Amino acid sequence: ATPTAVTVGIGRGAELGVLIRNGEALEVSEKLTAIVFDKTGTLTRGKPDVTDVVTLAVPEERLLAVAAAVEHNSQHPLAEAVVRRAESAGVTVPASERFTTFGGRGVSAVVEGTEVFIGNRPFLEEHGVTIPEGAERRIAALQDEGKTAVLVAAGSDLAGILAIADTLKPTTKRAVAELKRMGLAVTMITGDNERTANAIAREVGIEDVRAGVLPQEKAEEVRALQGRGEVVAFVGDGINDAPALAQADVGIAIGSGTDVAIESGDVVLIRDDLIDVVAAVELSRKVMSRIK
Ligand code: ADP
Ligand code: MG
Numbered sequence: 001a002t003p004t005a006v007t008v009g010i011g012r013g014a015e016l017g018v019l020i021r022n023g024e025a026l027e028v029s030e031k032l033t034a035i036v037f038d039k040t041g042t043l044t045r046g047k048p049d050v051t052d053v054v055t056l057a058v059p060e061e062r063l064l065a066v067a068a069a070v071e072h073n074s075q076h077p078l079a080e081a082v083v084r085r086a087e088s089a090g091v092t093v094p095a096s097e098r099f100t101t102f103g104g105r106g107v108s109a110v111v112e113g114t115e116v117f118i119g120n121r122p123f124l125e126e127h128g129v130t131i132p133e134g135a136e137r138r139i140a141a142l143q144d145e146g147k148t149a150v151l152v153a154a155g156s157d158l159a160g161i162l163a164i165a166d167t168l169k170p171t172t173k174r175a176v177a178e179l180k181r182m183g184l185a186v187t188m189i190t191g192d193n194e195r196t197a198n199a200i201a202r203e204v205g206i207e208d209v210r211a212g213v214l215p216q217e218k219a220e221e222v223r224a225l226q227g228r229g230e231v232v233a234f235v236g237d238g239i240n241d242a243p244a245l246a247q248a249d250v251g252i253a254i255g256s257g258t259d260v261a262i263e264s265g266d267v268v269l270i271r272d273d274l275i276d277v278v279a280a281v282e283l284s285r286k287v288m289s290r291i292k
Contacts, residue, residue, distance in 0.1 A: 003023070005287050005291045006023040006026055006291075008287070009026050009283060009286075009287035010023065010026060013026070013267075013280065013283055016276065016279050017270035017271045017273075017276055018269060018276050018279055018280045018283065019255075019267065019269075019270060020266070021265070021266050022266060024266075025250050026283070026284050026288075027288060028250050028284075029267075029280060029283075029285075030284040030285050030287075031231045031249075032184060032231050032232070032249070032281060033229075033230045033231045033232075034186075034187065034225055034233070035187070035232070035233045035235065036186075036187045036188075036189055036221070036222060036225070036234045036235070036248070037176075037186070037187070037188050037206075037274075038189060038190065038218070038236035038237060038238065038240075038244075039188055039189070039190035039192060039197065040077065040166060040190065040192065040238070041238055041254070041257065042236055042254060043168060043169065043188065043200070043204055044167060044168055044172075044200070045166060045169055046077050046166065048077055048078060048148070048165055048166035049085070049164065049165060050081050050084075050085040050163065050164050051147060052161075053160065053161075053163075054160055054161040054162075054163070056135060056158055056159060056160050056161070057159045058154075058159050058160065060089075060160075061091045063152060063159055063160040063162075064085060065092060065093055065094060066094070066111050066154065066159070067082050067116075067118060067152050068082055068083050068085075068086030068087075069093050069094045069111045069116070070096055070099065070107055070109040070111065070118050071083050071107065072093065073096065073099035073101075073109060074099075076101075076107075077166075078148060078150055079107070082150070082164075095111075096109040096110065096111045096116075097109065098110045102119065102123060103214070103215050104191040104215050104240070105119050105120055105122065105123040105214075106118055106120060108127075114155055115154075116152065116153065116154055117151075117153045118150060118151065118152050118153075119150065120149075120151065121139065121149075123151075124151050124158070127156075128156045129157070130156070131158060135158055135161065139151075139161060142163040143193060143195035143196045144195055144199055145163075145165075146196055146199035146203060147163040147165045148163070148165070148166075148193070148196050149161050149162075149164075149193075150162045150163075150164055168200075168203065168204060169273070169274060171273055171275045172204055173203075173204055173205060174275065175274035175275050176205050176206060176274075180205070182278070182282075184281070186206050186208065187208040187209070187221075188200070188201050188210070189209075189210045189213055189218055189221055190211055190212075191215065192212075193212060194209075197209050215239075216243070218234075218236075218243065218244035219243035219246070219247040222244050222247045222248050226249070231249050232248050232249050232250075233248055233250040233251075233252055233281075234248035234250075234252065235252040235253075235254070235274070236252075236253065236254070236261055237256070237257030237258065237261055238257060238258055239258050239261065241253075241257075241261050241264075242260045242261055242263075242264040245265050250266050250267060251264055251265045251267070252265060252266070252267045252269065253268050254269055255268050255270045256272045
């Protein structure tokens with residue numbers, strides 16, 4: 001490969017807002033066969049809002065107050081949505097102690113002497129919370145709408161459900177359609193549950209979905225695809241995505257994402273626009289065809 005063409009390609013990328021960290025990333029991008037997208041903050045905006053408050057044991061204001069007391073300790077986008085909702089409802093948030101985070105599953109803390117658990121269903125069940133049948137149906141219905149059902153329990157009693165929805169970025173559907181048209185196999189990966197993940201994937205136009213993936217398992221999914229002979233790009237924004245970005249043949253980090261993700265990327269997208277993933281692949285194909 002002539003070094004000049006690669007240098008010109010890297011310069012052209014910079015003009016497009018696609019920062020290519022090394023010439024190898026440009027060369028490998030031409031050979032890509034598969035592209036894996038993180039869901040939250042990558043395909044979606046990552047700024048979710050509480051859309052439904054389902055009360056089971058306590059009034060709505062109390063549910064929001066207790067949930068916010070725990071979640072104000074967490075930096076997770078779901079936690080920020082809960083705190084924002086409590087603020088807009090004008091509730092007084094009580095103090096909390098012994099906050100603990102269970103990566104990719106949920107959080108807990110003691111509020112006014114009671115241990116409160118907030119998170120997904122397996123997480124609450126592990127802590128001895130039983131989910132009544134009526135609540136179970138409600139959860140499934142919310143998830144089929146693409147919403148994440150965040151369960152709130154005080155001790156072993158389910159107190160309520162907060163449905164939280166994130167919207168797709170404006171160009172997500174178009175970018176995915178383009179990449180498929182270019183012959184790439186597109187996969188979505190997420191720590192979110194299967195029903196919610198499938199509803200979002202359907203909206204985006206992605207058929208291959210890996211849901212309920214724990215943070216440390218994202219890189220393993222990439223390695224498994226590589227084991228089947230795929231040349232894989234991973235696109236992500238979060239701390240959880242850093243190992244997968246490093247494992248991928250080409251790691252593509254969203255520039256507005258977390259520092260750890262950006263440091264792990266071979267390619268960094270300056271604008272928060274997935275069309276630039278298409279631009280990066282097109283650029284590498286153009287540059288490499290000029291070299292051959
Ligand atoms: P993603 O891969 O979609 O960014 P995560 O791996 O961060 O998701 O989290 C996976 C799941 O764990 C969430 O969908 C949620 O059910 C639960 N969870 C994680 N952190 C929290 C939190 N602070 N509050 C409530 N639920 C949480
Ligand atoms: Mg993310």
